[in-house]
Amino acid sequence: MNIIVCIKQVPNTTDVRIDPVTNTLIRDGVESVINPFDAYAIEEAVRIKERCGGKVTALTMGPPQAETALREAISLGCDEAVLVSDRKFAGSDTWATSYTLAAAIRKIGDFDVVLCGKQASDGDTAQVGPGISAHLDIPQVTYIKKILQISAQGARVERMTEEGYDEVETPLPCLFTVVKEINTPRMPSLKGMMRAKSAKPVKWTAADLEADPAALGLEGSPTRVLKIFTPVPRKGGEMLSGSAADVSKELAELLKDMVV
Amino acid sequence: MDYLLTEQQTMIRDLARKIAQEKIKPVAAHYDETEEFAWPIMKILADSDLFGVYLPEQYGGLGGGIMDMCLVTEELSRACGGIALGYAGTGLGTLPILLHGSDDQKKKYLPDIAAGKRLAAFCITEAGAGSDAGSIKTSARKEGGKYILNGTKQWITNAGEAEIYTVIALTDKSKGIRGASAFVVEKGTKGMEFGKKEKKLGIRASATREVIFTDCEIPAENLLAREGMGFIVAMKTLDTSRPGVAAQAVGIAQGALDCALEYARGRVQFGQPISSFQAIQHMLADMGTQVEAARALAYATARMVDSGAKSVSKESAMAKLFASDVAMKVAVDAVQILGGYGYMRDYPAEKYMRDAKITQIYEGTNQIQRNVIAANMLKEALKK
Structure with a gap:
C-alpha cells in the first residue's frame, strides 16, 4: 500500500496576524510547524503502512524552508519526502495549490491512498484536500475519524458528521481528509530523527511537473481574498442572581421579550 | 550552563x-x-x-x-x-x-x-542485606546443566513488571562474598514469584516488590561472568549506575526548582509577586546554583565512566551523594517557597520532596557513599 500524505508548514500560533494591506498572513518572526491536523494524517499514514506494508511519502508545496516540515515527517515514520517549490507557485489559492499538488502526486505515480489533514490551521479553508481529489479524479472521503478496514480492494471508513458519523465504503485509490479524533500522533523516534537528519527530500520545480503554467501561482488562482478580519468578540452573557423562584421568573420575562 | x-x-x-x-x-x-x-x-x-x-x-x-x-x-x-x-x-x-x-x-x-x-531489574538487596550487601543469603546450587536458586530479594525496583532480572546469589556459601555469582533470570521461570507491591513515601509510580526464588531452575548458561565474580559484577554495576541516580536527583531538583520559580513569579502578597522579595530571591539563587553544581558533577562523572576509566567508585559516590543531598534540600525549599500551597497535593512541590528522599537512600545510602569516598581518598593518600 503506497500512501502519500500532504502536509503544510504553518505559523506556530493560534493567534494568526493578518497584514491589513495585502490580507495575507504575516509569517515573519513566527516559528513554523507542521499543520496540527496534518500530524494526524502523518500518523494515520504510518499506521496504515505498519498494518499493510508499503511506504509513506510526505509531500508539501512551499518555500525552501518547508524542508524542515518534511524532515519532521520522516522522523515521525514517513519513508520519503517531496518538496514542490518554485517562485511561480507564489500566491496560489486553494485551486492552484490543489492543482499543483495533484500534478506532483501524478509524478510520484504509484499510490493507493492520499491523506490530508481536514484543514490548515492558518487558512482554515478545508478545500485543498477535496481539490486534489477533483484534479486527480479519484474519490474523496472527508473528515474521517476511523479507518475500519483497508486493503487493495478498498476501504471502509467512518466519516464524522455534526450529529454522528457515516460509514463509507470506497474503492482505492482514494483521498481522505482526517479529523483529530482519528488517532494520537506518536512522538518522534531517535532513529527516525537520525534518518531525517541525513534524508534528502526530492525537490521539484514547476518545470518538473506536467502542469499548465497558466494554472499555477497567483495567475492561476481564480479566487482573490478581499478581506480577512477578526470577528468582533461576543459580549459576555448576563448573570441573573437571587432565589430560584425570582431568577426563573426574571428569565421567563427576558425570554419572552427576546421572542425566542 | x-x-x-x-x-x-x-x-x-x-x-x-x-x-x-x-x-x-x-x-x-x-x-x-x-x-x-x-x-x-x-x-x-x-x-x-x-x-x-x-x-x-x-x-x-x-x-x-x-x-x-x-x-x-x-x-x-x-x-x-x-x-x-x-x-x-x-x-x-x-x-x-x-x-x-x-x-x-x-x-x-x-x-x-x-x-x-x-x-529489566537488578536484584541484590535482601531483608538482612541492605548496606551490608555482603551478607546476602540467596543461594544458587549447581546441578548438572542448571543452577537452582533459593531465597528472597527485597525492594526490587521494576519487580513484576520487568522480564529480565539480574540476580546476585551465593554459589559457594563457605567463601562468603567471594562465593557470590551473578545470573540472568527471566520472568515466568518456574519457582520465581513476586511478593506484594510495597506502599512507599515517594516514587509511587515505580513498582517495588519482593522477588522470591523457590527451587527456581535456570540454565547454567545464564551465569554472568564466572562463579565467584558476583560481588565484583554488583560493585562495578553500581559504580556505573550511580551517575544515573545523580541524574535522577538532578532532574527531581530541577523539577522542584521549576515549580518554585513559576509559583514565586505568579504569587502576589503584600501587593507584589513574592519573587520580588530578597528572601525568596536568595533561596532561588541558592537552589539554582546547587542544581547546576550537582548537574556538573553528575555529567563529569558520567563522562569519566564513558571514557573507560579504570575506577570510578569515588567519583560515582561523590556524584550520587552530592546530587541526592541537593535534590532533598532543593525540594524542601521548593515546598517552603510555595508555603501552604506547597504542602497541598494540588501542587507538585510536595511530590518532588517525597520523590527526592529515596535518592539519598537507594543504590547505597549516602552514609555508605561517604564510606566509599573516604576509603578511596585514604587509599590514594597511601599510594602517594
Whole structure:
C-alpha cells in the first residue's frame, strides 16, 4: 500500500496576524510547524503502512524552508519526502495549490491512498484536500475519524458528521481528509530523527511537473481574498442572581421579550 | 550552563524533555496517587528509542554511553521521579549484562531491552542485606546443566513488571562474598514469584516488590561472568549506575526548582509577586546554583565512566551523594517557597520532596557513599 500524505508548514500560533494591506498572513518572526491536523494524517499514514506494508511519502508545496516540515515527517515514520517549490507557485489559492499538488502526486505515480489533514490551521479553508481529489479524479472521503478496514480492494471508513458519523465504503485509490479524533500522533523516534537528519527530500520545480503554467501561482488562482478580519468578540452573557423562584421568573420575562 | 553535548546527545535530551513535559508531566500526579505502573509511558519511551541510547549499535542500541542515559533519566525525572525509574531501573538491571555478559548473552537480551520490549531489574538487596550487601543469603546450587536458586530479594525496583532480572546469589556459601555469582533470570521461570507491591513515601509510580526464588531452575548458561565474580559484577554495576541516580536527583531538583520559580513569579502578597522579595530571591539563587553544581558533577562523572576509566567508585559516590543531598534540600525549599500551597497535593512541590528522599537512600545510602569516598581518598593518600 503506497500512501502519500500532504502536509503544510504553518505559523506556530493560534493567534494568526493578518497584514491589513495585502490580507495575507504575516509569517515573519513566527516559528513554523507542521499543520496540527496534518500530524494526524502523518500518523494515520504510518499506521496504515505498519498494518499493510508499503511506504509513506510526505509531500508539501512551499518555500525552501518547508524542508524542515518534511524532515519532521520522516522522523515521525514517513519513508520519503517531496518538496514542490518554485517562485511561480507564489500566491496560489486553494485551486492552484490543489492543482499543483495533484500534478506532483501524478509524478510520484504509484499510490493507493492520499491523506490530508481536514484543514490548515492558518487558512482554515478545508478545500485543498477535496481539490486534489477533483484534479486527480479519484474519490474523496472527508473528515474521517476511523479507518475500519483497508486493503487493495478498498476501504471502509467512518466519516464524522455534526450529529454522528457515516460509514463509507470506497474503492482505492482514494483521498481522505482526517479529523483529530482519528488517532494520537506518536512522538518522534531517535532513529527516525537520525534518518531525517541525513534524508534528502526530492525537490521539484514547476518545470518538473506536467502542469499548465497558466494554472499555477497567483495567475492561476481564480479566487482573490478581499478581506480577512477578526470577528468582533461576543459580549459576555448576563448573570441573573437571587432565589430560584425570582431568577426563573426574571428569565421567563427576558425570554419572552427576546421572542425566542 | 552549556555542557557541550554532542549533536546526538542534544537530540536525545530534547526528545526526552518533550516526552517528559508533554506526556509525563500531565499524568505524574495520577500515577503518584494510584501507584499504577505507567505502561503507556514506557511504550512511548520504547517507540522513541530512548531505552537504547546507552547500548551498542550491534545490539540494537544507539551507541551512546552512561552520559546519554543520564540525560534521559534527568529529563524524565524532572517530570516524575517515579515514572523515570521504570527507565533507570531497567538501566540498572541491564548493566550487569552489558558490562559482564558474553556476546551470546548480550545478543539474547540487549536488543529487546534497547527496543523497550522488555524491562529489566537488578536484584541484590535482601531483608538482612541492605548496606551490608555482603551478607546476602540467596543461594544458587549447581546441578548438572542448571543452577537452582533459593531465597528472597527485597525492594526490587521494576519487580513484576520487568522480564529480565539480574540476580546476585551465593554459589559457594563457605567463601562468603567471594562465593557470590551473578545470573540472568527471566520472568515466568518456574519457582520465581513476586511478593506484594510495597506502599512507599515517594516514587509511587515505580513498582517495588519482593522477588522470591523457590527451587527456581535456570540454565547454567545464564551465569554472568564466572562463579565467584558476583560481588565484583554488583560493585562495578553500581559504580556505573550511580551517575544515573545523580541524574535522577538532578532532574527531581530541577523539577522542584521549576515549580518554585513559576509559583514565586505568579504569587502576589503584600501587593507584589513574592519573587520580588530578597528572601525568596536568595533561596532561588541558592537552589539554582546547587542544581547546576550537582548537574556538573553528575555529567563529569558520567563522562569519566564513558571514557573507560579504570575506577570510578569515588567519583560515582561523590556524584550520587552530592546530587541526592541537593535534590532533598532543593525540594524542601521548593515546598517552603510555595508555603501552604506547597504542602497541598494540588501542587507538585510536595511530590518532588517525597520523590527526592529515596535518592539519598537507594543504590547505597549516602552514609555508605561517604564510606566509599573516604576509603578511596585514604587509599590514594597511601599510594602517594
